Each structure stands twice: as C-alpha cells, then as structure tokens.
Amino acid sequence: MTFQQTLETQIKIAVEKLYGAKLESVELQPTRKDFEGDITAVVFPMLRVVKGNPVQIGEAIGDYLVEHVSEIEKFNVVQGFLNIVLSDSYYLNFFNSVPDFSSFGKVPQGKEALMVEYSSPNTNKPLHLGHVRNVLLGYSVAEIEKAAGKKVYKTQIINDRGIHICKSMLAWEKFGNGETPNSTDLKGDKLVGNYYVKFDKEYKKQIEALKAEGKTEEEAKAQAPLILEAQEMLRKWEAGNKETVALWNKMNGWVYSGFEETYKSIGVDFDFYYYESDTYLLGKDIIEEGLKKDVFFMKDDGSVWCDLTEEGLDEKLVLRSDGTAVYMTQDIGTAVQRVKDHPDVGGMIYTVGNEQDYHFKVLFLILKKLGYSWAKNLFHLSYGMVDLPSGKMKSREGTVVDADDLISQMTETARTISEELGKIDDFSKEEKEALYRMIGLGALKYYILKVDPKKRILFNPEESVDFQGNTGPFIQYTYARIQSILRKAADVKLSAVETFIGEQFEIHPKEKELIKIIQQFPHTIHLAAENYSPALIANYTYDLVKEFNSFYQNVPILATDNETEKAFRVKLSKAVGEVIKSAFALLGIEVPERM
Incomplete structure (x- = not known):
C-alpha cells in the first residue's frame, strides 16, 4: 500500500x-x-x-x-x-528503500497488448516536419505505455497506392531519364518527392494553357493530359498491369529505403508494417455482416450507410452504390485485421492530425456498434499542426521542411551554440559530432513533446537549442553536470547512506524537495499513460532539473567534511541523474555523459 x-x-x-x-x-x-x-x-x-x-x-x-x-x-x-x-525520516526511508532509480517508476508488462499507430506516410514524398511531430508523439506514447505496464506493438500503415503515387511515377517516366537514387546520390524518398513536385508544376502549366483556350478552371483541371494519364496509370495498377506494378514496386522501394534511413536518424522504430495496397479492399465483408445485424442500412441506389444521428453525428457512407469501398470501410477492415493478426490486442492508439477528429469519432462508434469488445479502448491521439516562422508548408509546391534537412539544421545550430560556449575543446572530432547531434535532436524532440499534443506549435529551431530555460539542452547539460559530480566523487562510499535515518545531520529543505519530486515519478508515468501525453513527462523532468540546480547552487555536495552528509548528497545527485535519463528515454531523447 x-x-x-x-x-x-x-x-x-x-x-x-x-x-x-x-x-x-x-x-x-x-x-x-x-x-x-x-x-x-x-x-x-x-x-x-x-x-x-x-x-x-x-x-x-x-x-x-x-x-x-x-x-x-x-x-x-x-x-x-x-x-x-x-517528516524528514519519511522521505529518507523512501529514498533508501529504492535499490535502483534507473528503473524506478516502471512496472512489469501485462498480458493485454496495445497497438500504437504513428507516421503512416504517403510514398510520394519524404517525411517532413509534420511527420516529425507525429512520429515523436507516437513513439513516446508507446514507450510511456510500456513503462506503465502495457505490452505495446508499434505499427504504421503506409499509404502506398492511389493517385498521389501515380503522379510521381508518371513524372519520373516522362522527365526522369532513368535516374535512380544511386545515379543522383539522393535518398529515394527525396528523388520520388522531386517528381511529385515536377508533376504539379507541369500540370499547372497545362491548366493555364487550357484556360487560355477558353476552358474554365474546373474543366482545365479535369481535362489536362497529365491528370488523365495519371488516372489511367492508377486504373492499370488496380488491374494488375505488369509494367505499371513493376514501376510502382521500384519507386516505392526507393521511398521505403529513404524512410528507414530517416526513422533511424530520428531514433524511432516499428514492430509491424501495414500497407494500404494490401488493406484497401478490407472491410467489405464486415459491411455485409453489419447489414445483417442492422448496424448499416442500404439506400435505394444500393449504397450502404451507418446512421449515427442518435449519437449527434450524421449518416456515414461505408460502401458506394457501385460496391466500392471508401476510406472508412478500409479503416474498419484494417482495425479488425490487426486484432486477427495479434489476438492479444485490447486497444489501439491512432496518432493522426486533428483534421481527422471527426473521422475517428465515426470509426470508433461504428466499431462499437459492430460489437467488438476492444472498440471501447480506441483512442485518437489528435495533434495540432507545426508551423514555422516562415509560414505554412505545402508539399506539392516543394515548400515543406524536409525531416532530414531539419535534423541537419538542428545539428548545425547545436554545433554553433556549443562552440560559442567553448566547453568541449578537449573532445575528439568524433565525440563533438556525436554530441552536436545528440543536442540537436534532443532540442527538437523536447521542444515538440513538451507541448500538449492538441496545441498547435510554432517551431523555432534557434529557441529550442537554448542552454537556459525549459529546453532539451538545458536538461541534458544538467545531466552532464551530475555525471561530472559523480566522477569527482568516485571515492565516496555510498554505502554510508544505507543506514542513515536522520540523527547525523539535519536534512536540508532542498534535499527534501528533490526527494519529494523523485517520489512523484511513478505517478507522473501513470498520468502520462492515462492521458497519452508526453508533455507531462517533459515538464516533470524540467521541474526536477530546476530543483536540482537550485540544490546545486545552495547546498555543498562535495565541499563538506561530514562523510555521511557527502555520501547522501552524492547518492541523491546520482538518483536525480538516473531519473532524468529514464524520463528522457520515454521521450526518445539521449543524454550525454560530458558536455
């Protein structure tokens, strides 16, 4: 108890x-x-x-x-x-009762699994800043849920079919002259993304030419030769045309390779992948079953709908009159398929932007109406957009902030600021490069994750790499400071603390406050898991670090003649460092031993 x-x-x-x-x-x-x-x-x-x-x-x-x-x-x-x-003794007894603060707060994994979906990109362009917020949120929530005792499967569904990929394929066919990632020294996702932008530019030229001939905007968009060719390419793909499918496989392969490189660079991973090309026909059999159970109804034109008006929503189309599926049908089928593939799944978290809020309300309601027991444990991890000081991003026009470029920019910003501070002159070149990358990525991840997911973010790279205030580098620097203290205190016998219960010196209010905050870590993990909010972990860590720095400024750690007092303060510093490292791991952020 x-x-x-x-x-x-x-x-x-x-x-x-x-x-x-x-x-x-x-x-x-x-x-x-x-x-x-x-x-x-x-x-x-x-x-x-x-x-x-x-x-x-x-x-x-x-x-x-x-x-x-x-x-x-x-x-x-x-x-x-x-x-x-x-009483002081209450906090000291707690502190001495924890054998290892590096695993403090984490509980054993249960049997019921939770599936967390994140990223889910289109295969016509590289990952961008919006995807970065998505993958950081999804990965962190998965790690937090694991720490809170859930068995977690990380997954994504890759949108690898449809008119968008046909646009890139067609542009490469027409304008690519056979170039490949190897021949251009470009990541595959960047190469394919370039042709998506190329398609849009050429398409707009054709639209303007048709408008000059007297066509309306709508007519020009519908009749432009490029869009007609892209639509024909999609029909060929759906019909299984050998050449079209071969080109689709080749270009998607380039993109998958590029994605994996970016995921590795960001520091996120997945357990399973789903592909829309495999799932887009799923769900039609479930609609048939739902019709028999009166979950759905058919209109005179043969289309199938779900009436959600009693729940304050509207009627939702789930099957067109020609028998073809809509996105909702596919999402119903994919959710059911995931539980078939992994029967221990008792709930799912979908990390998707807030423009899809209504879609997920409808999806979850329909799955509940269909009688799936796990449907009560579905959650839409909705998040706001990420803006830059320069404005909104547009992928068709090539104005997105590429994830790889962003990581490079963050590393360079960290390099500039670190060199100005001049505290790493004794590092080797390799150590410096690893540190710059760790600081840059830590700054990016913390800046995004410290904000409540529902809020929109204005991302400022320079502000995020500040070594003061509520930033990743400030927390990383404090961790490195603690490691420096521990190196200097290598000869201090921490076993002297084990029997300490307060008689030998009076506990300082700053020490008590630190222990109090450490004690809150398990509860914070529980709250973060319950609310699907990495921001609670991020801001808890900042509070802990602020309190440690106040302790560091006001209480002599090594400059005391009382060996028990010294041992206690070193052990307390070590515990703070371990909790910082553990908390930051839940956010996917590394901490440096030196800085």
Whole structure:
C-alpha cells in the first residue's frame, strides 16, 4: 500500500470517528508551492457528508492524523485545504528503500497488448516536419505505455497506392531519364518527392494553357493530359498491369529505403508494417455482416450507410452504390485485421492530425456498434499542426521542411551554440559530432513533446537549442553536470547512506524537495499513460532539473567534511541523474555523459 492510500484510509477513519460519516473518496493533491506542506487533503468535497466549518473540520482531521500516522509531523489549514507536512525520516526511508532509480517508476508488462499507430506516410514524398511531430508523439506514447505496464506493438500503415503515387511515377517516366537514387546520390524518398513536385508544376502549366483556350478552371483541371494519364496509370495498377506494378514496386522501394534511413536518424522504430495496397479492399465483408445485424442500412441506389444521428453525428457512407469501398470501410477492415493478426490486442492508439477528429469519432462508434469488445479502448491521439516562422508548408509546391534537412539544421545550430560556449575543446572530432547531434535532436524532440499534443506549435529551431530555460539542452547539460559530480566523487562510499535515518545531520529543505519530486515519478508515468501525453513527462523532468540546480547552487555536495552528509548528497545527485535519463528515454531523447 502506498502512503497516499494509507493517508486516504486514515482520513476516512478520522471522518467516521469524529463525525459518524462515511467518505466515498478523498481528494489529495500536491501542496501548492506558496504554502507549507507536502500533501494537501481537500476538505470541501467532504462537506457533502460532514456539515460544519471547513477550517474546523480540517483542524480536527489534522489533529487525528498527527496522533495516528507516524509519518506526519504537523499540518496547517488554509480555508478548506488541509496541508500535511511529512517528516524528514519519511522521505529518507523512501529514498533508501529504492535499490535502483534507473528503473524506478516502471512496472512489469501485462498480458493485454496495445497497438500504437504513428507516421503512416504517403510514398510520394519524404517525411517532413509534420511527420516529425507525429512520429515523436507516437513513439513516446508507446514507450510511456510500456513503462506503465502495457505490452505495446508499434505499427504504421503506409499509404502506398492511389493517385498521389501515380503522379510521381508518371513524372519520373516522362522527365526522369532513368535516374535512380544511386545515379543522383539522393535518398529515394527525396528523388520520388522531386517528381511529385515536377508533376504539379507541369500540370499547372497545362491548366493555364487550357484556360487560355477558353476552358474554365474546373474543366482545365479535369481535362489536362497529365491528370488523365495519371488516372489511367492508377486504373492499370488496380488491374494488375505488369509494367505499371513493376514501376510502382521500384519507386516505392526507393521511398521505403529513404524512410528507414530517416526513422533511424530520428531514433524511432516499428514492430509491424501495414500497407494500404494490401488493406484497401478490407472491410467489405464486415459491411455485409453489419447489414445483417442492422448496424448499416442500404439506400435505394444500393449504397450502404451507418446512421449515427442518435449519437449527434450524421449518416456515414461505408460502401458506394457501385460496391466500392471508401476510406472508412478500409479503416474498419484494417482495425479488425490487426486484432486477427495479434489476438492479444485490447486497444489501439491512432496518432493522426486533428483534421481527422471527426473521422475517428465515426470509426470508433461504428466499431462499437459492430460489437467488438476492444472498440471501447480506441483512442485518437489528435495533434495540432507545426508551423514555422516562415509560414505554412505545402508539399506539392516543394515548400515543406524536409525531416532530414531539419535534423541537419538542428545539428548545425547545436554545433554553433556549443562552440560559442567553448566547453568541449578537449573532445575528439568524433565525440563533438556525436554530441552536436545528440543536442540537436534532443532540442527538437523536447521542444515538440513538451507541448500538449492538441496545441498547435510554432517551431523555432534557434529557441529550442537554448542552454537556459525549459529546453532539451538545458536538461541534458544538467545531466552532464551530475555525471561530472559523480566522477569527482568516485571515492565516496555510498554505502554510508544505507543506514542513515536522520540523527547525523539535519536534512536540508532542498534535499527534501528533490526527494519529494523523485517520489512523484511513478505517478507522473501513470498520468502520462492515462492521458497519452508526453508533455507531462517533459515538464516533470524540467521541474526536477530546476530543483536540482537550485540544490546545486545552495547546498555543498562535495565541499563538506561530514562523510555521511557527502555520501547522501552524492547518492541523491546520482538518483536525480538516473531519473532524468529514464524520463528522457520515454521521450526518445539521449543524454550525454560530458558536455
């Protein structure tokens, strides 16, 4: 039983003994910084069963707790808030009871699995800044869910079919002169992306030429030879034309290779892949079953719909009148197929931008109506767009911020700032390059993940690589500082702390505050998993680092003659470092030993 559970039980007993009333629950929260205390019990909700003045009720419960709970030293009541002060020995006993802070907060993996989908790109262009936010969110949420005890499968569905890839294929056929990634020394995804941009430029020229001949905008767009050829290429692909499928396989192969290189560079991975070319016909059999169960209905023209008006939505098309599927049909089929492939999956998280909010509301409702037990555990990890100071990105016009270029830019920014600080002159060239990359990627990931997923981000590369404030490099620098302390303290015997319970020196308020924050790490992991929010981990880590730096400035760690005191402070610093490293790993961020 945790102390919070013990405290909740004791407060319920106090209320029953003092007032003859039974509390269903007790609201506990961390005490606000401007008041003395460690845990606050909120009295106001108790007034539903206990009549009286909230301050007097708080005082009475506080007196009872001091008498009956040995860990409680004193209390104070502010309006309807009972602020409880825990003893130094409580925190020291907790601190000495954790054998290894590097795994602190993580719980064993359960049997039921969760599938997390992220990235899911189109194969007509490289990954860009928007994809970066997607993959960082999806990967981090998967790692957090694992730390909270879930078995996790990381997956993506690659959109490798449709008119978009045919546009790139056609442009390469017409204008490519047989060039390949090897002949151009370009990553395959960049090469294919260039032809997507080329198609758009040539298509616009044809539109303008047709408009000059008197066609309307709509007529010109529909009748331009390039779009007609692309549509014909798609028909050939769907019919299994050998030459078209061979070209599709070749160019998609280039793109997959490029994607893998980018994923490795960013530091994310996947357990399974799904491809739209395999899944786009899925779901039609499920629609047939749903018709029999009256989940769907057929209109006079033969089209099939789902009526969601009772749920406050509208009627949703799931099968066209000609029997062809829509995206919703495919997504229904893919979700069901994933559970067939992995029967232990009890829920899924879809990391997709907020422009698809309505789509996922409909998808989840339909799957529930179809009676799948796992449908109650589906979540859309919706996120806002990433903007740059220069404005919105457009992939057709080639104005996107390429993910690879962004990583290179972040590395260069980290190089410039690190060299200005001049603290790594003794590093080898290889060590410097590895450090610049670690700082640059850490800055990028932290800047994106510290923001609530639902919020839109204005990404400023220079601001993200600041060594002060709520940034990745600031936290990385603090970790490196701790490692420096540990190297200097190599001869300090940490075993001297094991039996320390407070008699040999009085614990400093800064030390107590650090232990208090460390103790909150498991709860923070649980909250982050529950809310699918890496931002909770990021901002927890920043709070821990701020507190450590305050401790570092105010408390002598090595400059003390008391060996037990020194050992305790070194061990405390080591624990902070381990929690920082563990927390940052959940965000996919590395930490340097030296900086």
